[in-house]
Amino acid sequence: MKRLAVGNDCRLPRSPISMKHEKGFQTKQVVPMRSNHLQQVEFDLHGLVGIRLVDPSPGDVSAVSNQLGNVQAPLLREPDITLRFVNRLLTPPLRHLGFQKLGFTDNALFIYENGEDGGKVRIPFAQLGKKCEIVCESGLRTVPLLKPILALTALTKGYASVHASAFVHNGVGMLMAGWAESGKTTALLGFATRGAELIGEDWVLVSRDGQNMCGLPAMIKLSSSHLEIVPHVRRTIKLSSLLRLDTLHTFHRIQDAALGHRGNRTTIGKLLGRILSALEQRSCPAVAPQAIFGDRVGSLVGKLDKVFLMVSHDDPWIEVKPTPPAEMALRLAHLAQYEQIPLQEHYLAFKFAFPEATNPFIECSFDIHHEILSQALMGKETYTVWHPYPLVFSELYDELEAGCLTTS
Numbered sequence: 001m002k003r004l005a006v007g008n009d010c011r012l013p014r015s016p017i018s019m020k021h022e023k024g025f026q027t028k029q030v031v032p033m034r035s036n037h038l039q040q041v042e043f044d045l046h047g048l049v050g051i052r053l054v055d056p057s058p059g060d061v062s063a064v065s066n067q068l069g070n071v072q073a074p075l076l077r078e079p080d081i082t083l084r085f086v087n088r089l090l091t092p093p094l095r096h097l098g099f100q101k102l103g104f105t106d107n108a109l110f111i112y113e114n115g116e117d118g119g120k121v122r123i124p125f126a127q128l129g130k131k132c133e134i135v136c137e138s139g140l141r142t143v144p145l146l147k148p149i150l151a152l153t154a155l156t157k158g159y160a161s162v163h164a165s166a167f168v169h170n171g172v173g174m175l176m177a178g179w180a181e182s183g184k185t186t187a188l189l190g191f192a193t194r195g196a197e198l199i200g201e202d203w204v205l206v207s208r209d210g211q212n213m214c215g216l217p218a219m220i221k222l223s224s225s226h227l228e229i230v231p232h233v234r235r236t237i238k239l240s241s242l243l244r245l246d247t248l249h250t251f252h253r254i255q256d257a258a259l260g261h262r263g264n265r266t267t268i269g270k271l272l273g274r275i276l277s278a279l280e281q282r283s284c285p286a287v288a289p290q291a292i293f294g295d296r297v298g299s300l301v302g303k304l305d306k307v308f309l310m311v312s313h314d315d316p317w318i319e320v321k322p323t324p325p326a327e328m329a330l331r332l333a334h335l336a337q338y339e340q341i342p343l344q345e346h347y348l349a350f351k352f353a354f355p356e357a358t359n360p361f362i363e364c365s366f367d368i369h370h371e372i373l374s375q376a377l378m379g380k381e382t383y384t385v386w387h388p389y390p391l392v393f394s395e396l397y398d399e400l401e402a403g404c405l406t407t408s
Contacts, residue, residue: 037085037138044073046214046301048205049153052079057138060085061072063219065147069217069289080153082133089120089137097349104353111144112348123149125350128343129156129361147203148343151336156361158208160372162332163339166199166213166302167191173303175204175213177332178310183391185220187310189229189292197296198289206304210376212299219286224248225390236291245285305407307332307382312389318399319386325377328384332377333370340365 041061045068052075053061064083065072091110094103103110111121119137121144129152130167136143151161162176165188174175176187200215207213224245227234234242257273287299308320309329337344347362361368383404387396 006217030129041072042075042079043071043217044069044075045071045150045154046205048157048159048214049081049150050077050079051081051083051150054081054082054084055138056085057149058064060136060140063140063142064146066219067142069219071217078131080131081149082131083143084133084135086135086277087138089122089135091120095353097352102346102349104350109346109350109353113140113142118292123346125347125362126354126357126359128152128359145343145346148340150366151203151205151340152343152361153364154205155368155372158372159205159214160208160369161330161336162204162206162341162373163202163335164204165201166204166215166304167196167198169194169196169405173199173213173305174204175307176310177302177307177335178327179246179335179338181389182310182312183385183387183389183396184223184310184391186229186310186391187396189226190397192292192296193230194397195296196293197298197302198293199300199302203288203374206373206376208375210371210378210380212301213304217289217297217300220289220292221284221286223284229393230292233287233291236287237285241285255361296397304380305406307377307380307408308404309382309384310386310391311386312391313386314388315386315388318388318395320399320402320404321384321386323382323384325380325382326374327380328371328379331367332373336369336373337366355370 037055037057038053038061039055041053041056043053043064045051049070051064055062058062089110091103092105094105094110096103100112102112103210108122111123111126113121119140121137121140122135123145124132124134128149134143134149154161162175162177163179163184164175165173165184166173167188168174169191174191176184185201187194188198192198198215199213201220202218204213204215222230222233227245259266259272271280309323309328309331343362346361351357381404385396385399
């Protein structure tokens with residue numbers, strides 16, 4: 001995809017699809033809510049992104065809260081994103097892109113939450129990044145693409161989203177970024193046992209000036225190995241979930257003992273490992289941040305002092321290497337782009353349906369991410385942490401304690 005130059009034109013796109021058509025079409029395709037639905041509920045993400053739910057059921061509010069955490073707050077401004085809930089999205093016959101996955105009409109693209117059994121959602125892709133309205137059928141388990149859309153909206157306001165864990169340890173704001181299963185959560189939990197204050201897990205926003213990072217109070221998924229780091233959390237989890245997770249973990253250990261290190265590298269060993277890991281991942285319980293951090297869950301905003309990129313390798317040792325901020329910014333921008341793949345895929349479907357339409361925010365998101373992160377990390381201490389998998393926190397802490405845990 002051709003990248004657009006970063007500049008005013010990139011930040012202020014104009015959609016070729018007129019709002020007149022959007023509004024006119026919307027009035028013909030929704031069925032009003034029943035009277036037992038709430039009129040509106042509002043969410044405010046650190047004053048950056050405001051979300052208003054219109055006519056949601058209590059279940060709809062719960063679904064959004066599960067995605068964002070408890071950030072309900074009255075908005076003193078117009079919302080950036082409006083989620084309007086209706087009983088049913090009525091449409092003329094759709095043209096399908098993969099049956100019961102995506103469909104479009106002359107005016108709009110529709111997404112099914114979960115195939116033919118899921119509800120429909122109408123997302124105005126040409127308007128994303130600006131104030132927009134998403135229409136959802138009530139009863140969705142999740143709002144599709146909500147996190148990537150929030151990240152894009154924050155991007156247009158000078159905040160880059162990073163796939164990371166963030167916390168404050170002894171007054172030092174630390175960002176632990178990395179690919180999935182790179183050790184971010186293990187590091188977060190380890191520092192939690194040493195008194196760290198939570199900023200965010202999995203999804204952290206970093207300001208252009210590098211002064212602030214902020215997160216969401218969403219639930220944190222824990223594997224069996226994570227629970228070994230914070231055993232006190234086990235009492236907050238249902239016994240059935242613990243038994244299922246412990247059983248899978250036991251099978252994993254039996255496999256390791258039976259096959260050994262070399263056996264696990266064979267085709268059969270790798271296949272068994274992937275199956276058990278996938279089952280264990282699906283069985284991971286989610287707990288509230290307070291169960292882990294107690295009263296050390298504050299405003300979820302803190303100063304960014306140090307950045308660590310977590311990368312596992314085949315060697316048996318941990319190595320912490322200073323990394324030039326410019327290189328770190330480029331790697332994190334690519335990581336952010338990878339996290340936006342679900343949004344990018346659906347945007348390409350939107351472009352297929354409406355070839356003349358465009359959204360410059362989406363098309364130049366990598367360049368904007370890179371620009372913001374390059375400025376944010378300028379003059380920061382940035383490191384790459386190479387470590388064996390799985391990460392042993394005590395060994396990581398010993399390496400970091402040598403000179404990375406205090407401000408210079």
